[in-house]
Amino acid sequence: MFYEVKMKDHVRVPPNLFKLDIKDAVLSVLREKYEGLIDKELGIVIKAFEVDNVGEGVIIPGDGAAYYEVTFNAIAYKPELKEVVEGKVRDIQDFGAFLTIGPVEGMVHIGQIMDDHVSFSKDKVLMGKETKRTLKIGDTCIARIIAISYKDPNNPKIGLTMRQPGLGKLEWIKEDKNSQNKK
Numbered sequence: 045m046f047y048e049v050k051m052k053d054h055v056r057v058p059p060n061l062f063k064l065d066i067k068d069a070v071l072s073v074l075r076e077k078y079e080g081l082i083d084k085e086l087g088i089v090i091k092a093f094e095v096d097n098v099g100e101g102v103i104i105p106g107d108g109a110a111y112y113e114v115t116f117n118a119i120a121y122k123p124e125l126k127e128v129v130e131g132k133v134r135d136i137q138d139f140g141a142f143l144t145i146g147p148v149e150g151m152v153h154i155g156q157i158m159d160d161h162v163s164f165s166k167d168k169v170l171m172g173k174e175t176k177r178t179l180k181i182g183d184t185c186i187a188r189i190i191a192i193s194y195k196d197p198n199n200p201k202i203g204l205t206m207r208q209p210g211l212g213k214l215e216w217i218k219e220d221k222n223s224q225n226k227k
Contacts, residue, residue, distance in 0.1 A: 045127060046146070047120050049086065050096070051078075057101075057110045067095045070114050078118060084194045087122025088147050121146050123189050123202050128211070131204075133183045136168040141179055143187060143204060150202035152187060157206055158216070177216055184214050 053074070061069035074092040081089040099113035123129075123145075131143030131150065140153045154162050157179060160172035170179040179185075188211055191203030206212045209220075 045122060045124055046090075047087070047122060049118050049120055050115060051092075051118055052113070052115045053077075055112050055114050057112065059108050062110070066098055066101075066112075070095050070098055070112060071116070074114070074116055074118075082194075082198060082200060084197070087120045088200075090119045090121055090147055092116060092118045121148065123148065123150075123192050123200075125189055125192060127189045128186060129189060129204075130184065130186055133179060133181050133185065136164070136170055136179065136181060138164040141170065143185060145187075145202070145204075148200065148202060150187065150189065150204040152185075152204045152206055156190075156204065158212060159207055177213070179213055186211050186214065186217060 055070050055073050057069045057073055061072060064072070071092065074095070078089045078092045083089070094117040096115045096117065101110040101112050103110050129145040129150070131145040133141050134144045134149060135142040138154070140151055141157065143150050143152060154164070154170065157170060158172050158175065158177060160175050160177070162170050162172055164170055168181060171177070185206060187204035187206045188208060189202055190205045191201070193201040195201070210217060
């Protein structure tokens, strides 16, 4: 889920940014520091914007930079358990598919793709044995987040499922809906 968060920090503004308006200089430093940051509590910081308050600056002798206490807003994406997400298949391996969901990637294990025996072909296509449904790179899917791990803080792992009603490749969802309407 995407969130707007209010944050507070002490920012070091180097002398080469003194020519800018103070809020622009602070925002430049904040963007460099926070955008792309992955944090277990915040999630992934997408964008720092709108500096609300810049405190009194302090210059430390021998450094030359100015330090400010600031409050600012940022947009962050924090995946949540049971959240339903839309993603695009980025890669397929013999063990499952990788979906790009917002600024991160999730993995759907081969056993969580569909209620069918799934086989992997060398041309990176997954196919259901009975249904003949296929999943390939570039397909758009709806999935549910079933696991989140921040064990490696720079590379969170997100587990997905598509084996529940209303989930799967968009074409499968339409097919299922049409077959329900015919009954």
